[in-house]
Amino acid sequence: MNEPILVTRNLGKSFGGIVALDEVDLSIETGKITAIIGPNGAGKTTLFNLITGVYPVSTGEIHFQGKLLGRIPAHKRAHFCIARTFQHIHLFGNMTVLENVMTGQHPRSSYGFLEAALRLLPKARREEEAISLKAMRYLNMVGLGMHASQNALSLPLGQQKLLAIARALATEPQLLLLDEPGAGLNRLEKRELSDLIHRIRELGISVILVEHDMPLVMGLAEWVIVLDSGQKIAEGTAAQVQKDQRVISAYLGEEEVE
Ligand SMILES: Nc1ncnc2c1ncn2[C@@H]1O[C@H](COP(=O)(O)OP(=O)(O)OP(=O)(O)O)[C@@H](O)[C@H]1O
Ligand SMILES: [Mg+2]
Structure with missing residues (x-):
């Protein structure tokens, strides 16, 4: 197996009293499409903001291709071959x-x-x-x-x-982070998006996809990591995590709240 493109150890981020990410250990495979899913407020965007250096980490470490990212500021991280899109488009x-x-x-x-x-x-x-x-x-x-x-x-x-x-x-980039690329798209646009993400993977680019649209995730992700309230609660194939009791409870909890 290749060296993972990205590894986090004990990664944590707090905003005042809010713990957005709590001791998260991740290993993202090189050349694959990995989805990060989880209810609203789970910490998905915060994870992207830590990987891209928008915010400093509160605890733990992020390693990209075996190198510690440490305190390298956001504007220098392009040289590390990490790129992203935003949940709310910035054009x-x-x-x-x-x-x-x-x-x-x-x-x-x-x-x-x-x-x-x-x-x-x-x-x-x-x-x-x-x-x-x-x-x-x-x-x-x-x-x-x-x-x-x-x-x-x-x-x-x-x-x-x-x-x-x-x-x-x-x-x-060698690693592309996509934050809810499917949000607001119609069915045809989602199909085009899905084709594009497959083509990006064929170029050898590793993709981390944050997405709420489960059919899109099922069709794309080779590995799925589930966050809830800042913690990793499950990971596996899309089929595996959909059957996971903790994952089901996390999403049901969200429905009760809304
Ligand atoms: N800059 C910030 N200042 C204060 N709190 C923040 C900040 N960014 C995120 N948070 C809080 O951290 C938690 C995780 O937020 P985050 O945006 O990472 O969730 P998310 O999983 O991306 O949710 P969504 O699916 O709604 O986009 C939330 O409680 C959020 O309010
Ligand atoms: Mg988000």
Whole structure:
């Protein structure tokens, strides 16, 4: 078996008195699609925020490809080949679809994006053309090539979510974190999303998927980890965790509350 791409040990995060994650040990397999599921408030997004360095950990450790992530700040983690999309889409509304993807590549270019955009130097211009060509490839991969010159926010929600994935892919990640990519999508859009995630996996990229849509999880995830109230309560194949009594109780508890 390959070395896991990501390992957490005793990982914890508190916000004041709220324990969002509590001594979580995870091992995420390289090259696989792993789903993290759990009721609202289980700590799923918090886990992504710790992996990407948005928040410092309160306790424990995160190892990426055997290296301790420690206190490396979020803006430097792109170099660690970890990319994400957000539960609530963050696109640049004053940019085109193509420009949004171009910003994804910026961490790897030697010129500042502004400098490149101003086209001050021939080298910057050549580099920008290369970035633009590459961005176009990612747009085509998610099926948005024909919308390249449109304003990003003019796209319907389903396509904005695909655009967010294209931008994350443009950073050339080895690990891609997707936070509820299926939320708000119709059935056809979910099928397209599912196809895309399969194709991303075929590129050799490891995917961690946080998702509430169980059919989507069942069709995609090779391994499922269940969080509830900040703790890992189960893991296994999708079929295994669906039968797990603790998992069933966690979700039933949520229904009673709502
Ligand atoms: N920045 C923050 N400040 C204070 N509390 C927070 C913060 N972020 C998360 N929390 C709390 O941590 C807990 C876990 O939240 P988190 O967003 O990780 O859950 P989730 O599993 O992603 O839920 P959902 O399915 O609703 O997206 C919740 O109680 C939440 O209110
Ligand atoms: Mg969340």
